[in-house]
Amino acid sequence: MLMLWFVGTGINGYRGLSLAAVDILKKCDVIYVERFTSLLSDGDISGLNSATGRQAIPVQRWFVEDGREILEASKEKQIALVTYGDPLIATTHSELRARAAKNSIKTAVLHGASGIASIMGECGLHIYKFGRTVTMMSEPKSAISVYNTVFDNLLAGAHTLVLTEYSHDDKGAFFLEPGQVFRMLLDVERDQRHHVFSEETFVVVASRVGDDDQRIVSGKIKSLAGVGFGPGPHSVIITGMLHFTEEEALEALTVSLDGPADNAKSIKRISAQMVERYAPKAKEAVKQMRNVLRDDDKGDKKGMYEVLDNAEYYISDSERFLMQGRHDLAVLSIGYAEGLIDALRFQKGINPWNP
Amino acid sequence: MLMLWFVGTGINGYRGLSLAAVDILKKCDVIYVERFTSLLSDGDISGLNSATGRQAIPVQRWFVEDGREILEASKEKQIALVTYGDPLIATTHSELRARAAKNSIKTAVLHGASGIASIMGECGLHIYKFGRTVTMMSEPKSAISVYNTVFDNLLAGAHTLVLTEYSHDDKGAFFLEPGQVFRMLLDVERDQRHHVFSEETFVVVASRVGDDDQRIVSGKIKSLAGVGFGPGPHSVIITGMLHFTEEEALEALTVSLDGPADNAKSIKRISAQMVERYAPKAKEAVKQMRNVLRDDDKGDKKGMYEVLDNAEYYISDSERFLMQGRHDLAVLSIGYAEGLIDALRFQKGINPWNP
Numbered sequence: 001m002l003m004l005w006f007v008g009t010g011i012n013g014y015r016g017l018s019l020a021a022v023d024i025l026k027k028c029d030v031i032y033v034e035r036f037t038s039l040l041s042d043g044d045i046s047g048l049n050s051a052t053g054r055q056a057i058p059v060q061r062w063f064v065e066d067g068r069e070i071l072e073a074s075k076e077k078q079i080a081l082v083t084y085g086d087p088l089i090a091t092t093h094s095e096l097r098a099r100a101a102k103n104s105i106k107t108a109v110l111h112g113a114s115g116i117a118s119i120m121g122e123c124g125l126h127i128y129k130f131g132r133t134v135t136m137m138s139e140p141k142s143a144i145s146v147y148n149t150v151f152d153n154l155l156a157g158a159h160t161l162v163l164t165e166y167s168h169d170d171k172g173a174f175f176l177e178p179g180q181v182f183r184m185l186l187d188v189e190r191d192q193r194h195h196v197f198s199e200e201t202f203v204v205v206a207s208r209v210g211d212d213d214q215r216i217v218s219g220k221i222k223s224l225a226g227v228g229f230g231p232g233p234h235s236v237i238i239t240g241m242l243h244f245t246e247e248e249a250l251e252a253l254t255v256s257l258d259g260p261a262d263n264a265k266s267i268k269r270i271s272a273q274m275v276e277r278y279a280p281k282a283k284e285a286v287k288q289m290r291n292v293l294r295d296d297d298k299g300d301k302k303g304m305y306e307v308l309d310n311a312e313y314y315i316s317d318s319e320r321f322l323m324q325g326r327h328d329l330a331v332l333s334i335g336y337a338e339g340l341i342d343a344l345r346f347q348k349g350i351n352p353w354n355p
Numbered sequence: 356m357l358m359l360w361f362v363g364t365g366i367n368g369y370r371g372l373s374l375a376a377v378d379i380l381k382k383c384d385v386i387y388v389e390r391f392t393s394l395l396s397d398g399d400i401s402g403l404n405s406a407t408g409r410q411a412i413p414v415q416r417w418f419v420e421d422g423r424e425i426l427e428a429s430k431e432k433q434i435a436l437v438t439y440g441d442p443l444i445a446t447t448h449s450e451l452r453a454r455a456a457k458n459s460i461k462t463a464v465l466h467g468a469s470g471i472a473s474i475m476g477e478c479g480l481h482i483y484k485f486g487r488t489v490t491m492m493s494e495p496k497s498a499i500s501v502y503n504t505v506f507d508n509l510l511a512g513a514h515t516l517v518l519t520e521y522s523h524d525d526k527g528a529f530f531l532e533p534g535q536v537f538r539m540l541l542d543v544e545r546d547q548r549h550h551v552f553s554e555e556t557f558v559v560v561a562s563r564v565g566d567d568d569q570r571i572v573s574g575k576i577k578s579l580a581g582v583g584f585g586p587g588p589h590s591v592i593i594t595g596m597l598h599f600t601e602e603e604a605l606e607a608l609t610v611s612l613d614g615p616a617d618n619a620k621s622i623k624r625i626s627a628q629m630v631e632r633y634a635p636k637a638k639e640a641v642k643q644m645r646n647v648l649r650d651d652d653k654g655d656k657k658g659m660y661e662v663l664d665n666a667e668y669y670i671s672d673s674e675r676f677l678m679q680g681r682h683d684l685a686v687l688s689i690g691y692a693e694g695l696i697d698a699l700r701f702q703k704g705i706n707p708w709n710p
Contacts, residue, residue: 011466015375018468019406020367022374051374086468088476095600098479101607111366111473111565113373113441113466116482121443122464124453127471132486132513152511158487210466245450252456270683303702310701314694328625331683332690339669339694346665346695347658 004074004100006087008112011210014044014051021110022051029077031056034064034093039084039210039233048082056082067096074105086114119209119235120161123216124249129240131158136181136236137165143184144192150185150238151196154267157241166233175232178205182221182236195266197221202261204237204254205229218250219257227257240264271327275318278334281353282315285341288352296348304344311340359429359455361442363467366565369399369406376465377406384432386411389419389448394439394565394588403437411437422451429460441469474564474590475516478571479604484595486513491536491591492520498539499547505540505593506551509622512596521588530587533560537576537591550621552576557616559592559609560584573605574612582612595619626682630673633689636708637670640696643707651703659699666695 005024010016017025025031025048033045033056040048048056063069064081073079081093087109088094100107120127131153136146146162153160164176182203189197199222206216207229217227241264242250250260268276286308293304318333345351360379365371372380380386380403388400388411395403403411418424419436428434436448442464443449455462475482486508491501501517508515519531537558544552554577561571562584572582596619597605605615623631641663648659673688700706 008468010373010468012373012375015378016373016466018365018367018371018373019377020370023370086472086476089472089482091481091600094476094479094481094604098600098604098607102603109473109477111371111468111476113363113365113468114472114482117441117444117469117472118464118466121441121449121466124449126446126449127444127469128488128490130487132511133483135483156487156507245446245453248457249449249453252453271686274683274687303704306701307698310697311694328629328682328686331626331686332629335687335690336694336697339666339691339696340698340701341694342665342691343662343695343698346661349658 001106002074002076003078004070004097004105004107005078005080006093006097006107006109007080007082008087008110008114009040009044009048009082009084010113011085011115011118012113014040014047016112016210017048017051018110018112021112024110025052025054025080025082027078028054028080030073031080031082032059032063032070033057034059034061034081034083040082061092064092064096067099070096071100071103071105074100075103084115086112089114089116113210115209116161116163119206119237120159122209122214122253123204123206123218123237124253125159125204125237125239125246126243129157129159129243129246131156131160131240133161133163135163135165136176136184138176138180140184140187143188147185147188147192147196151194151267154196154238154240154264155269157264159240160238162236162238164232164234164236173232175234178207178227178229178234178236179225181234182224186221194270195268200261201263202239202258204239204250206235206237207231208233209235216254217257218254218260220261223257238263269327271331272322275322275330275334278338279315279319282311282334282337282341285352286311286315289341289344292348292350292352307340307344311337314340356461357429357431358433359425359452359460359462360433360435361448361452361462361464362435362437363442363465363469364395364399364403364437364439365468366440366470366473367468369395369402371467371565372403372406373465373467376467379465380407380409380435380437382433383409383435385428386435386437387414387418387425388412389414389416389436389438416447419447419451422454425451426455426458426460429455430458439470441467444469444471468565470564471516471518474561474592475514477564477569477608478559478561478573478592479608480514480559480592480594480601481598484512484514484598484601486511486515486595488516488518490518490520491531491539493531493535495539495542498543502540502543502547502551506549506622509551509593509595509619510624512619514595515593517591517593519587519589519591528587530589533562533582533584533589533591534580536589537579541576549625550623555616556618557594557613559594559605561590561592562586563588564590571609572612573609573615575616578612593618624682626686627677630677630685630689633693634670634674637666637689637692637696640707641666641670644696644699647703647705647707662695662699666692669695 676685
């Protein structure tokens with residue numbers, strides 16, 4: 001049966017090809033090897049050729065994105081597209097597979113070790129504890145989206161894998177330095193001020209995972225500032241809540257410059273920041289307002305005392321909701337208490353907030 | 356050099372072993388094959404034995420968890436522990452690797468295709484768009500944590516991969532039916548009422564990914580109710596925001612009972628639910644209050660009008676903050692507006708909320 005095969009080499013060069021993949025490749029009429037997203041060397045392609053007895057054809061990204069030649073060929077021959085890692089991680093390949101299916105071309109996938117899952121495991125972290133993965137590019141806007149993803153993940157206690165820009169063409173490889181990644185994220189911190197990143201943030205840098213000179217270093221950003229990480233690709237992991245087995249693994253399996261730390265501990269929801277800042281101020285304002293009322297004999301004081309009593313109830317409700325993790329109710333309640341207090345302010349023309 | 360090797364078979368039986376893995380296994384003195392988390396059949400073990408010229412020893416979970424025999428053996432011999440999928444996905448293996456490192460035993464990992472990454476790709480979805488992965492067990496409490504993870508992921512627009520309980524021992528295999536998963540999640544919905552799940556929720560069920568009889572079905576929960584999914588393992592994906600290439604892939608690559616749908620669209624933050632419910636009521640209350648004041652000539656009306664003007668400003672602020680995605684400020688503002696209005700209520704002894 002004619003088939004378009006998507007074959008992943010895993011992350012150890014051509015020798016990551018599975019027995020099943022080699023058997024299939026031997027039977028294929030044409031083998032394309034995708035070299036844009038891939039880290040496959042010329043040596044890997046020769047190795048693949050001798051393992052399969054075939055002459056694989058290296059192709060560029062545009063060739064796969066365009067895809068027409070591959071799809072046309074698949075209507076008449078056994079075709080394989082070989083890619084680094086797992087073949088369905090890159091969107092381009094997944095798209096091509098859907099286009100093939102729409103054209104009634106049968107497809108099958110021989111999965112390989114994915115770089116993403118391998119990096120998570122190599123650092124000793126549990127894959128289940130990762131939130132959304134994000135890619136950091138060299139343009140400054142990218143750092144904002146990375147910052148927000150890390151913030152969201154930390155609020156859920158989750159780790160974040162940050163892949164970093166990496167590409168290579170005829171002129172050589174470009175990769176984003178981990179030091180540059182940290183500087184960009186600290187810049188965003190200065191704008192956003194959600195206390196996501198500081199020099200104390202514990203991070204893991206995984207470089208060249210799968211290569212012989214793979215290296216994984218962990219520590220605070222300030223400790224990693226002076227480290228030379230060598231050529232890419234690099235990934236950065238910002239750890240969330242750590243299971244003790246993860247802490248032990250980080251210490252045992254990485255070059256550990258500082259003991260592992262839970263970055264989720266110091267993170268606070270904006271709602272919690274609000275309530276913790278506003279509740280004490282509101283309590284003080286109620287006190288001030290009571291003093292003003294005591295010395296004043298105009299107006300309907302009974303109604304005003306009722307307002308202040310209610311403000312106090314809602315301030316403590318807010319603090320209680322916060323403890324229960326009911327963040328929206330906590331914010332609603334503190335806002336309500338402030339509104340009650342300020343209504344009296346507008347009417348009495350005094351400001352209890354800055355006594 | 357003595358080494359403890361962690362070797363993954365990937366997801367296609369023993370033939371998912373890489374060329375590199377087979378070379379290493381040939382040189383090992385002892386090969387343990389972990390069969391608890393694994394789906395490796397007796398046939399796979401014979402296949403592994405003929406590919407490597409060795410006699411692999413099948414071991415149970417307790418043997419790996421205990422780990423002492425493996426660690427002791429690794430001090431004197433070349434040892435390999437072969438596992439299904441990627442070897443570092445299971446916490447047990449990652450833990451054993453850290454213990455080995457602490458005992459100065461060198462370890463190395465030959466990664467294999469991971470079930471998790473493969474499932475995401477097989478469904479035509481982008482791995483970068485998945486939030487935290489979660490496992491659903493048969494005990495009802497587990498459903499609450501799955502529900503909350505799906506809710507959090509959908510709020511971020513992200514997909515959720517729900518792995519389901521699967522185990523096998525001498526008595527056979529136990530797996531959670533997808534239908535049971537849906538019933539449990541709909542039960543939680545009835546309690547929590549965050550509109551995360553309904554009969555209309557679009558889900559993907561991936562069964563036996565990697566096996567020859569792999570099947571992936573997508574559609575609304577109500578359409579999937581009558582489907583027989585066959586034996587496990589099953590995974591369920593709840594889709595978030597879909598890229599159009601993901602929609603096309605879902606339609607082309609899965610048994611598609613209903614067109615793909617973005618479940619994130621119908622999901623609302625509690626904060627948004629609050630503002631959308633409270634803002635119109637607050638506007639109405641201001642109007643009522645103005646009517647009461649107009650017909651009333653007691654008290655300091657100027658201050659009270661100022662209070663109502665401010666309430667109106669804050670109601671529109673709240674709606675604007677919501678549109679800008681500044682959810683906490685939106686809730687704070689609507690709470691504040693309600694407080695302003697209610698201060699007058701307490702003083703005037705009237706209730707503008709239920710005219």
